Amino acid sequence: MPQAPRLRSTGRHMRTTVMTSNRNKWIALLIACMLVIVVGFGGVVALRMRNNLHTQELNISNYKDGLENGALDILVIGSDTRKGNNGAYGDEDDRNSEARADVMMLLQISKDRKNVSVLSFPRDLMVDVPQCTDPETGTVYPAEENVQINESLSRGGAGCTVATISKLTGVNIDHFMLVDFNAVKELSKVVGGVQVCVDAPIDDEYSGLKLPAGTSTVEGEQALAFLRSRHGFSDGSDIGRIQAQQGFLSSLLRKVKSEGTLS
DSSP states (O other), rough: OOOOOOOOOOGGOOOOOHHHHHHHHHHHHHHHHHHHHHHHHHHHHHHHHHHHOOOOOOOOOOOOTOEOOOOOEEEEEEOOSGGGGGGGSSSSHHHHHOEEEEEEEEEEEOTTSOOOEEEOOTTEEEEEEEOOETTTOOOEEEEEEEEEEGGGGGSSSSSHHHHHHHHHEEEOOOOOEEHHHHHHHHHHTTTTEEEEESSSSSTTTTTEEEEEEEEEEEEEHHHHHHHHHHHSSSSSSSSHHHHHHHHHHHHHHHHHHHHTTOO
């Protein structure tokens, strides 16, 4: 019997295995390239964040023993430095002066992480400052009585403010966060503004804060002005400003916790 002719695999339907193999190779290559890009981008972001964070010694005083430990205690310090990018907020004398602690808030977070208590300290509060040693220069600042609390930052850095608050409260502080004017502006921009509410119009020529009565969203320069303003609230004292600062912080925390803000 004559043999049947052999069929040659020339049609597209006969090359399915080869085409699938090539397609899988291209998909795998594309995924590999995407992973390289993502990992590289993540590394750049992580490096940038690391370069933007600076650490300092927590407590640079001789007052460290016998302090009470809370669940988690964090001291937030707002610096009024006019150096570097903050030079626009003062004159030449301001730029050449030492930084002071314009804002001091002690945050105590409960063990179950469900409650946060905030204690603010007026910058004009007169306190006893312990001996502090500048960790960079080795300069020793002797202990003094009846010193304005915001001066503690100029006695070796944030570690002396931490020590001063610890001495005043008897609380062992676990961490501190030091921010300047520009950090406040950028943070308010990142979250898309912070909602605040005032019961009367504000036009403070000293801080530049201008707000209508009722609810407003502040960010950037206006957010900074809101936190710095003294004459715009209550009797113009630091007590009224503290109330505004705590209200701002509460609103900021609600915004961060809200759905979609972190993402």
